[in-house]
Amino acid sequence: MNNILKEMNANYIKELLSEELIALFSHIQANKGTKAFKHYNQNLIKINNSLNSQLFNDEYNESLYKTLKNEYNRPVPFPAPVNPKFTFIDLFAGIGGFRIAMQSLGGKSIFSSEWNIAAKKTFLANYGEVPFGDITSEQTKSFIPENFDILCGGFPCQAFSIAGARKGFEDSRGTLFFDVEQIISTHRPKVFLLENVKNLISHDSGNTFQTIKNILSKKLGYVLYHKVMNTMDYTNIPQNRERIFLVGFDPVQVTRFSDFQFPAKISLTKGISDMLIDEKHNDKYYYHETHPYYHELNQTIDSRDTVYQWRRVYVRANKSNVCPTLTANMGTGGHNVPLIRDDFGIRKLTPRECFNFQGFPQEFILPEIADSKVYMQAGNSVTVPLIHRIGEEILKIL
Ligand SMILES: C[S@@+](CC[C@H](N)C(=O)[O-])C[C@H]1O[C@@H](n2cnc3c(N)ncnc32)[C@H](O)[C@@H]1O
Incomplete structure (x- = not known):
């Protein structure tokens, strides 16, 4: 495969491989047996021809294509329906x-x-x-x-x-x-x-x-x-x-x-506590006494059925007794993540809880990326x- 790649315009291939080509491969895999499959396959052939190359020859298929195939044929929690309507x-x-x-x-x-x-x-x-x-x-x-x-x-x-x-x-x-x-x-x-x-x-x-x-x-x-x-x-x-x-x-x-x-x-009919089904107690989401705002938080956050929100430099209860709008800037500064009190103290909602407030099923996989990114994804999404x-x-x- 290296030999083939050398023959190409390296930058163009790199760009293509990292972005649209990967997407194209995965869409081919995901659309087997449909009209869309033909469409994507034709696009692949077109790209191959326009490069005037042997990019998708057997050698290529055996290495990268197989790797991609394995990647995209893994079982996932949310596969497409078998007989779509x-x-x-x-x-x-x-x-x-x-x-x-x-x-x-x-x-x-x-x-x-x-x-x-x-x-x-x-x-x-x-x-x-x-x-x-x-x-x-x-x-x-x-x-x-x-x-x-x-x-x-x-x-x-x-x-x-x-x-x-x-x-x-x-x-x-x-x-x-x-x-x-x-x-x-x-x-x-x-x-x-x-x-x-x-x-x-x-x-x-x-x-x-x-x-x-x-x-x-x-x-x-x-x-x-x-x-x-x-x-x-x-x-x-x-x-x-x-x-x-x-x-x-x-x-x-x-x-x-x-x-x-x-x-x-x-x-x-559901309240805040119904959304707080969470994994194990995780210390990293808690505010400790050493935190500069701990005492203020401790005084203000007194209910277990309320979500609290930072407002610039102070924190206040969300009066309507529901969670405030989850936003895309949650996690960029910890202050934007809504807060609650539980048996262990005062803490931020965890990323999984934010996904609960957006109605994502428990099987939804939160990949291991920075929390700030996961919070952002929850805030950006739809319910x-x-x-x-x-x-x-x-x-x-x-
Ligand atoms: C409001 S969010 C939509 C979230 C989505 N409805 C969901 O359920 O997660 C808008 C998304 O558009 C993406 N976006 C913005 N500009 C884009 C572009 N030019 N091409 C592709 N995606 C883009 C952003 O990265 C962001 O994830």
């Missing part, structure tokens, strides 16, 4: 919050994209697949297979803040929503399900959201529904997490679109049972 693609896939929910409804993901290396690790450990990388790149977009039913994506919201602070949305054609627009326009899925922060509605005095609605409904012709939903109102999980969900139906392919309804509210409930309503219409 529908297909979907997973954009800005993170750790696959959409994927778990859609798979549990009988869906098969035929394409995923996520560029964060730590998230890719979590993704591989749980689904046996490596997502493609930067979705703004035309090469990544070209890997998306032609036919799928649902497009899922929680596109990052920072792009809007930047856009708003500067020239306004219309001038910011580089933002990620426009990549979503391009993919919807090219592939015309039957349905899309998008998620974002609640602030999307009020950003730039409502102009940003108006533009998004105009593009999705007037320009692309989708029938659009949107709703702000709070995890604690629609799932039996005590987390205060408001997010906006946009569901769009292509009226040509989905004739019953007008019957769609977002799920109804349900009552919350799985909420996506499951919205997905159920979508499937009633399809």
Whole structure:
């Protein structure tokens, strides 16, 4: 294999091997026996031909390909359903919050994209697949297979803040929503399900959201529904997490679109303690007397049924008796991770508990990476049972 690689443009191969080629191999493995398999295989041949090389000859297959095959054929906790009822693609896939929910409804993901290396690790450990990388790149977009039913994506919201602070949305054609627009326009899925922060509605005095609605409904012709939903109102999980969900139906392919309804509210019966099922007592999450804020924390944190939050330099009870919104910046400074009191003292929520507050099953593997990254993945993700409930309503219409 070394000899072959030497013949190539070393940098190009390195880039390709480390990013899209690995993703391509894993998508080939994950899509055997489907139309998408043919599509990915053709792409592999195309790359091979364009390199005018023997990159994928027997020698290559026997070494790298076998290694990859073993890697991707390992049993994983969340394999795709054997006889899928529908297909979907997973954009800005993170750790696959959409994927778990859609798979549990009988869906098969035929394409995923996520560029964060730590998230890719979590993704591989749980689904046996490596997502493609930067979705703004035309090469990544070209890997998306032609036919799928649902497009899922929680596109990052920072792009809007930047856009708003500067020239306004219309001038910011580089933002990620426009990549979503391009993919919807090219592939015309039957349905899309998008998620974002609640602030999307009020950003730039409502102009940003108006533009998004105009593009999705007037320009692309989708029938659009949107709703702000709070995890604690629609799932039996005590987390205060408001997010906006946009569901769009292509009226040509989905004739019953007008019957769609977002799920109804349900009552919350679980409390904080139900979420704290955790592994063994782990000292590293506790605050000790030597900590500069220990005495203040000890005075303030007096209840066992309340989650507490740092507010700049002081800590306070989260009054609603639910967990505050878990955010992506948890763990970047320990202060952002919510706090509780238990039998052993005062401590941060553990990463596993944060995943519990997002409704991830206990079998979900948290890989051995820095805690700060695992916290970030939990904060960035969606609440799985909420996506499951919205997905159920979508499937009633399809
Ligand atoms: C809000 S999170 C979505 C998390 C996901 N819904 C989940 O369940 O875990 C947005 C994700 O988009 C990824 N991302 C941002 N820009 C990207 C790009 N250009 N290409 C691919 N992924 C990107 C980030 O790394 C992040 O994981």
